[in-house]
Every structure is written in structure tokens, then in C-alpha cells.
Amino acid sequence: MKKPQLSIFLILFLFMQLAAQQAADSSYHNLLPEAQQPRVEQLVTTILSRYHYKKIALDDSLSSEIFNRYIESMDYNKVYFLQSDINRLQKYRYELVNDLKKGIIMPAFFMFNIFRDRFAERNDYIQKRLDRPFDFTIDEYYDYNREDALWAKSASQLDSIWRKRLKNDALNLVLAGKTEKEARKTLKKRYKTLYKRMGQYQSEDVFQLFMNAFAGCYDPHTNYFSPKAKDDFNIRMRQSLEGIGARLMSENDYTKIVEIIPGGPAAKQGILQPNDRITAVGQGDDGEMIDVIGWRIDDVVQLIRGKKGTIVRLKYIPAGKKASDPQKTVRIVRDKVKIEDSIAESDTLEIKRNGKTIKIGVIHVPSFYLDWDGMRSHDPDYHSTSRDVKKLITELTSAGVKGILIDLRKDGGGFLTEAVNLTGLFVHNGPVVQVRNSDGSVKVEEIEDEGVHYDGPLLVLIDRFSASASEIFAAAIQDYARGIIVGTQSYGKGTVQNAMDLSRFFPRTKQKYGQLKLTVAKFYRITGGSTQHKGVLPDIAYPSRWTAEEVGESSNKNALRWDHIQPIPYQKVDLNLSKEIPLLRKGHEKRVKKDKDFKEYVKRVDEFKKEREITVVSLQETKRKKEREEKESKDSNSDSKKKKKKKDVLLNESANILADFIHIKNK
Numbered sequence: 001m002k003k004p005q006l007s008i009f010l011i012l013f014l015f016m017q018l019a020a021q022q023a024a025d026s027s028y029h030n031l032l033p034e035a036q037q038p039r040v041e042q043l044v045t046t047i048l049s050r051y052h053y054k055k056i057a058l059d060d061s062l063s064s065e066i067f068n069r070y071i072e073s074m075d076y077n078k079v080y081f082l083q084s085d086i087n088r089l090q091k092y093r094y095e096l097v098n099d100l101k102k103g104i105i106m107p108a109f110f111m112f113n114i115f116r117d118r119f120a121e122r123n124d125y126i127q128k129r130l131d132r133p134f135d136f137t138i139d140e141y142y143d144y145n146r147e148d149a150l151w152a153k154s155a156s157q158l159d160s161i162w163r164k165r166l167k168n169d170a171l172n173l174v175l176a177g178k179t180e181k182e183a184r185k186t187l188k189k190r191y192k193t194l195y196k197r198m199g200q201y202q203s204e205d206v207f208q209l210f211m212n213a214f215a216g217c218y219d220p221h222t223n224y225f226s227p228k229a230k231d232d233f234n235i236r237m238r239q240s241l242e243g244i245g246a247r248l249m250s251e252n253d254y255t256k257i258v259e260i261i262p263g264g265p266a267a268k269q270g271i272l273q274p275n276d277r278i279t280a281v282g283q284g285d286d287g288e289m290i291d292v293i294g295w296r297i298d299d300v301v302q303l304i305r306g307k308k309g310t311i312v313r314l315k316y317i318p319a320g321k322k323a324s325d326p327q328k329t330v331r332i333v334r335d336k337v338k339i340e341d342s343i344a345e346s347d348t349l350e351i352k353r354n355g356k357t358i359k360i361g362v363i364h365v366p367s368f369y370l371d372w373d374g375m376r377s378h379d380p381d382y383h384s385t386s387r388d389v390k391k392l393i394t395e396l397t398s399a400g401v402k403g404i405l406i407d408l409r410k411d412g413g414g415f416l417t418e419a420v421n422l423t424g425l426f427v428h429n430g431p432v433v434q435v436r437n438s439d440g441s442v443k444v445e446e447i448e449d450e451g452v453h454y455d456g457p458l459l460v461l462i463d464r465f466s467a468s469a470s471e472i473f474a475a476a477i478q479d480y481a482r483g484i485i486v487g488t489q490s491y492g493k494g495t496v497q498n499a500m501d502l503s504r505f506f507p508r509t510k511q512k513y514g515q516l517k518l519t520v521a522k523f524y525r526i527t528g529g530s531t532q533h534k535g536v537l538p539d540i541a542y543p544s545r546w547t548a549e550e551v552g553e554s555s556n557k558n559a560l561r562w563d564h565i566q567p568i569p570y571q572k573v574d575l576n577l578s579k580e581i582p583l584l585r586k587g588h589e590k591r592v593k594k595d596k597d598f599k600e601y602v603k604r605v606d607e608f609k610k611e612r613e614i615t616v617v618s619l620q621e622t623k624r625k626k627e628r629e630e631k632e633s634k635d636s637n638s639d640s641k642k643k644k645k646k647k648d649v650l651l652n653e654s655a656n657i658l659a660d661f662i663h664i665k666n667k
Contacts, residue, residue, distance in 0.1 A: 028116045031109055034203045036511050038103030043505055044211055044224060044516055045100040052218050053438040053495070053519045054560060062217060063097035070096075070111065070213035076252050079161055080118040083151040089114070100214065108210040109203075116198060123195040125159055126166065130184045130191075134167045136621035142168045144323065145615035167619050172324055174621065175628055186291065194294040204228060208514070219519050220556035221497050227512035229298070230501075243305040244312065245337045246272065250297040254278070254317075259412050259465075262366035263342025265335045272330060274410070274465055275319035275551065278304075279327060282313035289315055289329075306334050320545065320608050324617045324624065326632050342366050343383050346392040348401060349652070351659040358662055360655045361396035361404045363389055368414030368422070368469035385414070386421035393425065393454045403457035403658045407651065413468025413493070420445045423476045425453040426483070430570045432476045434524040435496065442524075444568060457665060458483030459658040461651065462536060464546045467491035471531045472523060478536065479527050480570065481577040484584065484661060485536060486654050488544035492553035494532030495560055496521035522560065528567035532560050539581045540588055540657060542650055543605045550612075580664055587660045592653065601649045 049058060056062055071089075075081045092107045099107060142164040152158045166187060173183035204226040211224035245264015246257050254277040266272045280289040281303040292300045304312055315329045349360045365385060374382025389406075396404060413419075420432045424447035435443045460474050460483055471490045477483045498520045502513040523531050533553050548554040592598040618624050 028113075028120055028199055030113045031116075031201065031203050031206055033105045033109055033207065036506075036513070037105050037203070037207050039506075040207075040502060040513060041100055041105055041211070042103040043502060044214070047500065047516060048215065048218060048222070048518060051438055051518065051520065052222065053522055054218050056218060058097045058101065060094045060097070063094050065217050066096045066100075066214050067093045069216055070108065070210055073209055073213055074112065074115045075118075077146045078149050078151055079146070079158065079165070080115060080122055081151060082118070082155070082158070083153050085114055085118065086151055096214075105207065105210070109206055112206045112209070116201075119198050120195070121155070122158070122162065123191060125155075125162060126191045127188060129159075129163060129166060130188045133180055133184070134170050136167075136171060136174070136180070136619065138620065139623075140164070140619050141616050142619055143616045144168070164619065168324065168617060171619060171621060171624060175625060176327070190291045190293060193291070197294075197296060197299065204514075215516070215518075217558060219495065219558050219560050220553075221495060222518045223516075225515040225517070227514050230515040231512075243301075243334055244272075244314075244332045245335075248278075248297060248301060248304075250300075251277075253294045255292060255295065255297060255300045257316075260410070261337050261342075262369070264337040265332050267342070267366070269330070269332060272314070272316070273319050277317040278314050279317060280315035282315075284311050285313070285331070287313070289313065308335050310334050320612055322611070322614070322617070324628075326628060342369060344385060344388045344392060346396055348396070348399065349405075349655045351655050353659050353663055358403070358659045359399070359401045360658055361393075361399070361401035362407060362651065362655070363392050363396075363404060364407045365389065365411055365422075365470075367411055368416075368418040368473075370415045370418055384421070385418040386425060389422060390425055390453055397454065397456075403459065403662050404454060405651075405654055405658055406458070406460045408466045408470045408474060409461060409463040409487070409650075410465045411467070411470040412465065412491075413470050416445065416469055416472065419469035419472040419476075420447060422473050423447060424450060426455075426458060426477065427480050427573060428452050430480075431526045431568050433472045434526065434528075434565065434568065435521050436524060436565060437521045442565065457658060457662050459654060459661065460485050461654045462487040462490045462538060464488050464544055464551050465491060466536075467493040471536050474536045475525045475531055478539070479525055479572075481572040481574045484540065484577070484581065484657065485538045486540045486542065486657055487538045487650070488542055488546075489537055489548060489552075490531075490535035491551075492531065492533045492535035492548070492559075494523040494530050494535075494553075495519045496523070519560070524565050526568050526570050528564040530562050530564060533562040540585050542653075543602050545605050545608050580661065583664060584657055584660050588653070588657055591656060595653070597647060597649045598653060 045058070049056070067089075071081070071086070089111055092111065095107065099105070144165075152161065169187055170180065170183040173186055174180055178186065208224055208226040208229060215222045215224050243264075244266045245261040246266045247259040247261065248255050249258050250256070257272055257274055257276045257278070259274060260267045260272060278300065279293055280291050281300065282289040283303075283306075290303065292303065304314070306312060311331060311333055313329055313331050315327050317323060317325065317327055344363055344365045347362045347364070349362060351358045351360060368385045370384045371379075371382040375384070393404065416433075423432045427447060428451070429447050429449040431444045431446050433445050435445065437443070458477065460477050462470065462474050462485060466474065466487075467490065471492075471494065474485055474490065478485045496519065497517050500516045500518065502516060506513055525531060535552065546552070553559045592602075618627070
């Protein structure tokens, strides 16, 4: 009897030793799949392969891409995993697609648990390193762009990378007014919070992360939402976006503003812009600014949202600026996004031409909106883009304007029907856009012939943030040769998404299931070309702060490509426009060479581009302080010039182009 007892004790001892070793390796418990997730995995795989607009073979190539995207989603900057970890995980590279089809999810959890182990190890190093002061007199540099960096081969290599990263973070805080000791204390708190939040990850978070690595291989607008994420989204929608009125996303440890919602507090204030990165959130006028770098997006949203009338303060890195540049703080009074606060508005500009004054009507269209409830209840005064613009046109023509300028800058789109109806105010009848479904069928959206409301000179102003319905309207005006398109290349969002509640596939269970949003159709111009990827190219182009690779559909991985289908018959409105545009372009180029304001605008655009190309920063305090002072002085001068002149340079030049157009027509 003694030998068996000895064996049992030996086994127990070895098991305890193994458990102790595992505990030493990681202070997180391993996450495991939930019972329903294999079925959901198979269902999502089936839906995407059958119904997504883009048909992808479930093969080794796709499996490899899923592997890369999943690793990237966990460790984008390559500062946690070691090369040995990547080598260890390579065995899954070409197995993930087969696992998706079979409902095998364990490898995804295995990969994530290794990542969390490395995260815990990094936290140990971070906390110990922040106990010691930094020497800001040493002349060394930090490159924060690690997109093309190699994986570290050892923990000591990672230590070196993190030492410089922490030193850079601390120097930013010192230059913002903290002492070196206070900076390290702030960073210790920041990374302790990140460590705690990583410990709060649940099984559904890991599953969502992996399924989105798969969904993202189709296109950037296809997403899987876990049951919790789906519920949070629905709650936010029911509460009418109560907060600041901005759409946010997580990108490389930062919460980035994707879109400013028309009619919301942020839009009314006009300070925050798309691509601004939020770094801290404070409640009220004197509440502590809570550092949110590295936080999950839903946790940041919870901090920003709040009751109507309350105050929230946001510290942010302005769009295009580096993390080492001076940050700004904005104070916003929370409110609900209201359709009546985002309706189209009009204004007039007076342009001098040959001793005469030409009055130009300007209509700002913030979005393609529709008061659905008001329309259904037959409210005679319900708001929609086309109805409101129609009234504004009547007012402007009564006021004697000689031409109308439609300003679509930062208009992210909205209702397709409103894009069609708005086109109908300027074009007699005919097709506006083609919608090609995933099964290959094509539906043509046409103008309901109610008669043209305005047939005079027309110009449409677009920018890189004009998207979706904005692009459909601008493309139709351009294709019909109904007006001139000026500005910069538009966003290039030419796809249609549908949301699918996965609970409908499991009707006999009380288990909660998530939601899949997938791309099911694509927009095409009446000429046959897609608005996807390419967007709308203006007839007369302005310099842009952003390239297609930085902002817009082209900046997203796996964005559906531009292509074309069969054009459909239509009749152009102005057969002379193709001859007149070169004359207008020539006049524009001649004028802006002399226009001080436009030349200053071009100069700022060039400086903005050059600044973004610099990714290496000094870690020497004297150098950084000098650079920051020069930067703050330049920004201050630029801001004072803007406040002093209060002139919209691009709008003014667009009105001048329209005045030239009117002059040509009169001749």
C-alpha cells in the first residue's frame, strides 16, 4: 500500500510545482472559450462566405492573413511578443481557416493567453523601471513608428524599446508642466490601469477580437459584435447619442475621433475634428483628468457620455500632430444630438468681378438626414435634406443670387433616398446611382420627376471627409455635367452594410448571441464606375492636408477595390461644361498665385505634411523644449491669423470660381 501512496503524493507534488510555475509565469488566469462560441464561429464563417459582397476562398492564403491580423490586433507596435513567440505560434498560420469551418476556437485563446503573459511581463518591467528616474540630458532618440520593425529577439531588447518609450512619455509630461517624479507617478498609474483592464478581459472579448481579425479580411466595414458590445451599441442608439456627438474608434492605444456627428455639441462648438486623438477625460470644470491612453473604447465612451447639461473636458492630440507635440483641452457641455440642430443652412457671398458685384448663394449640407418619424406621421414640417435645401434655394433666388454653391465638406453621408431627391432639385429626371448586390443583381435609383427646382449655375464643394451619400450626389452632378465639382478627392466609401442579429439562428435558446455587420452591396455611378475607393475626383482640385493613404477608404486595409459595371443611358445637362472647366481652372490658378490667403493656406498644408513625415523625436529635454517652444509659437501665430481674418479660404475661392462660371455663361 505504501508504493501507491508515494506515487499519488509525488504526482500531487509535481502538479503543485507545475501550477506554481504557471502562476509565476503569469498573474492572469487563462481564458477559455464559452460553450456556444464554436457554433457562432461556424455560423459567421458560413454567412460571410455566402452573403458578403466579396467572395474569398477559404484557403491557406486567407488563413495566413487572419493569423497576421490577429497578431496585429493584439500587438500592433510589436512591443509585447518576442520572435520566439511568433515562431511558436506559426503552427497555427495555415490551420485557422479549417478551424473556423469546424468550430475549433481553442488556438485563438491559446495565442491570446500567451499575449497576456507577455503583457504581464512587460508590466513588471514598466513598474520597476518607473521606480528609477530618467536622465533627460542624454542625447538619444526614440522612433515611435514601429510598423516595419522586427520582433524583438530577447526580453532585453524589449526592455530597451520600452525604456525609450517610457522616457518619451515622461518627457512629454515634464514639458507639459509636471516634475520628473510626478511624470513617473502618472505613468505608473497609467500602466497599472492598463494591466488591471487587461485582467478584466472576458472570453467574449477574445472571441470578438479573433472574429474581427477574420471579418476584417473581407473589408473594413464588416465587423462582429459580441453580445455585450451589441447591447452597449443598442443602448447608445436608444439614448440618442447623449454626450458630445462624436463617433470614436480605438487605434494604437489611442481613442480616435472618426466622425463629428452633425447636430451634436462637438459639431456646434467646431473645435474637435476627425482624426483628433483623445488622451484624457475629466468630469466637470475641475474634475481630475483621467489618462485614457490604452483604454478599451467602450470604457472611454462610458467616461465621455453623461447626462445632458453636464460638462466633460477632453485632452487631445490634434489631427496630424505627433504625441510629442503640445496637447489641447476642450470643454464641452453634453447634450443630445438633435436633427433640428443639424439641418442645412444658407448664407451669401458677394464677389467683385469687372466692377460688378455677383451675389453667390451658399448652402451648407452637414449630412443627408431624414426625420423618419415626422415623415411617417405626416408632419407637414418634417425635416429632410432635400426638403430643407429646396426651401433655402427658394429664399436665395428670391434674394437675387446668381449662382448656388453646395458645401459638402465633412458631410459623412446618410440616407441614400435623400441623395437621390437632392439630385432631383437640379436634374429633371433620370438615374442617379446603381446599386449592385452580392448576387450580381443591379438596382437603379432614379429621380422622381417633380420638375427641376433650380436650373442656374451650380458648384459643389467636397473634401476628403465627404463620404457615401455626399459622393453619390456629387458624382451625379458631375456625370450629368450639371455643375462644377471643386475641392479635394472625396472619402471613397461606396459600399452598403446590413446588420444581422445572430440570435435569429438560435430561436430555441435563451443564450445571448452577438451581431454581424457585413457588406452586401456596392454603389456605382451611372457611368459605370464605382465610388468605392476612388471617391469623386474634383474638376478643379485644391491642395489637401491628407493623402488617400492617410484618410479615407484607401487608408483601410482590405477596402474593396474600385471597379466598374455597365453604364446606363442618361442625358447630360450642359454639353459645354467640358470646354468651360479648363478655362475656369486656368482662372483659378492665376488668381491663387496672387491671393495671400490662399498662398498661406498652401504653405500650412505643406508644413502639415512635412511634420507628419517625422517619426523620430529627441529624448534630450533641452532639444525637445526648444522644438516645442518653436512649435507652440508657430501654432499660436497661425491660430491668431485664423481668428483675425475669420475667412474660409476654400469657400471664398470656390465662390470666385462660380463667379467666373457665371461670367462665362453670361458672355
